[in-house]
Amino acid sequence: MITAHQYKLRPNKEQASQFDDWLGLLRMQYNWRRPEQFNWFESTGSPVNFCSLVSCSIAPIVKQPDxxxxxxxxxxxxxxxxxxAGIHSxxxxxxxxxxxxxxxxxxxADSSDKGSGKPSFKGRSRHHRFTYTQMQQDCIKGNRITLPKIGDVKIxxxxxxxxxxxxxxxxxxxxxxxxxxTLTLQDESVPVISPDFNREKVVGIDMGLKDFLNTSEADTxxxxxxxxxxxxxxxxLNKSVSRKKKRSNRRGKAVKLGSRHYQKVAGQGKDFHYKTAKQLLDRYHVxxxxxxxxxxWAKTRFAKSIRDAGWSEFLAIVAGQAKSAGKMTIAVHPNGITQNCSSWGTRIPKTIANRWHSCHLCGWELDRDVNAAINVKNxxxxRRVIKASLCVSYVDAGLAQKSTLYSSTS
Structure with a gap:
């Protein structure tokens, strides 16, 4: 199992200056190497007997700079x-x-037959990290971490x-x-999940915008x-930045204040997600x-609210924490979850404005979000899990992905 832990560093002035120098040199190296490959690709993207629809270099074709x-x-x-030469190899x-x-x-292209955009030039404010791909196990001693070619930095x-x-x-x-x-940690052992889980410690959750989530036990x-x-x-803060002269010291200070504000809000959201995930995993096994x-959903009129709630980030955190604790998360197809009656199974059409579920066949009435959570739990x-692959969460520039548990009726 692979996980990551992040710690704050307290470098002295000399070490902080070295960090800044390395980031600047690595940014220039990235900006130099990136066009090497793309210029070669554009020059060889068309057959020799065809003209490219876009402008490209007429220089002789060379070996690919792979x-x-x-x-x-x-x-x-x-x-x-x-x-x-002063940067670690x-x-x-x-x-x-x-x-x-x-x-x-x-x-x-990726699995959905979509490719990413062309990487752009990295300005001074767009290159923020560098990585040591190997570290010694005794690199942390007391409150110091040993970084090659930099020295002992307070952690x-x-x-x-x-x-x-x-x-x-x-x-x-x-x-x-x-x-x-950010330290990437690896443990060769794999958490064991018992297939005979306690059915009383299973919960279904329904993500929403009125409430962050509703559980199948009517908790919100x-x-x-x-x-x-x-x-x-x-x-x-944005208005303060716009009023300052470009490339001035006052504008730089205003930008820094705005960055700290964004970081604070993002940290508050992350803290909320982790605490909510812990509350769920302390009570339930599945x-x-x-x-x-x-x-x-983020392309609809609810985009701002959905991004503020951070559904994807929260579900990735729940999946990662469940994996570490030896517990299970099951992703259910959303078809009919909100519309179907959790008691009778009848489809009861509802609009977004209709927040109450009322079944005309069985008389079952409750909040529509709780009804959806019960459907998820059922x-x-x-269903019997045929291929169970644990959900995992990623640590890089704020990106999250998951693998779904595939199920079929028993």
Whole structure:
């Protein structure tokens, strides 16, 4: 099992200056290597007997500057620019690997037959991290962490590293309030989930915008609406930035205040998600939820509220915490969850404005969100899992993905 823990760093002035220098050099290296691959691709994108529909270089075609060629060319970079010799080799190689991943995502489509956009030029405010791909197990001693070619940096160990985990990588991240280190930890053991789970400790949850979630036991969690409540402060800070002269020190200070505000709101949302997930996992062994198309919902008129609630982030956190605790999460197809009666199974059409479920056949009446949560629980419990793959959560630039439990009727 692989997990990640983030800790605050307290570098001295010399170490902080070295962090800044490395980030600047790595940003320039990324901006240099990125067009090498894309220029080659555009020059060879059309057959020799056809004209490209877009403008491209007329220079002679050369060998593809792929990942291995660019790695080897780092020797020439260090000779031409001696400053790069002071950067650890693993950090430089990881920069080349990022270019390769960006190029592959642009060329190859994903499972949904969609490719990502072309990676753009990284400005000074768009390159915030670098990674050591290997770390020694005794790199943390007391309140210090040893970073190769940088030295011992003070670290705030606000929570201990779990027993049995080995440190694999370390990513230095620059945030609005300073530097952080994200440690990737690995444990060879796999949590064991008992197939004979306690049916009394199963719950279905229904995500909403009136309440953050409703459980099948009629418990509700109110939605905090953190971004909406902070909207006035955000507007004032943005106005302050717009009134300052570009590239001035006062504008830089105003931008920093805005960044800290955004970081605070994001941290509040993350804290709310983790505490809510812990409350669910302390009470239940199996959690069922709707496998919603959140990206599709985020394109509707409810986009602002959905992004403020953070459904995807919360479900990814629940899945990751359940995996660590040896518990289970089941994603249920959302078809008919809201419309069907949880008692009789009859389809009772409802509009979004209709918040009450009333079945004319069995007389079952309750809140529509609780009815949906009961439907989720019934499907999660009443079906036999054929292929169970645990849901996992990702640690990079704020991105989250999950794998669904596939089920069929027993």
């Amino acid at each position: 990942y291995y060629w660019q790695k080897k060319d780092l020797l020439n970079t260090k000779k031409l620019f001696p400053a790069y 693993q950090v430089l190689l990881n920069c080349i690997e990022r270019v390769k991943k960006a190029f592959d995502r642009y060329i190859k 705030i160990l606000d929570h201990p590293i779990p027993d049995g985990f080995k440190i694999k990588t370390a990513t230095i991240v620059f945030a609005a309030d300073g530097y952080y280190v 969690v109110p939605i905090p609406q953190l971004a909406r409540k902070a909207g006035a402060v955000k507007k004032r 959690i069922g939820f709707e496998d919603l198309n959140v990206k599709g 499907i999660a419990v009443g």
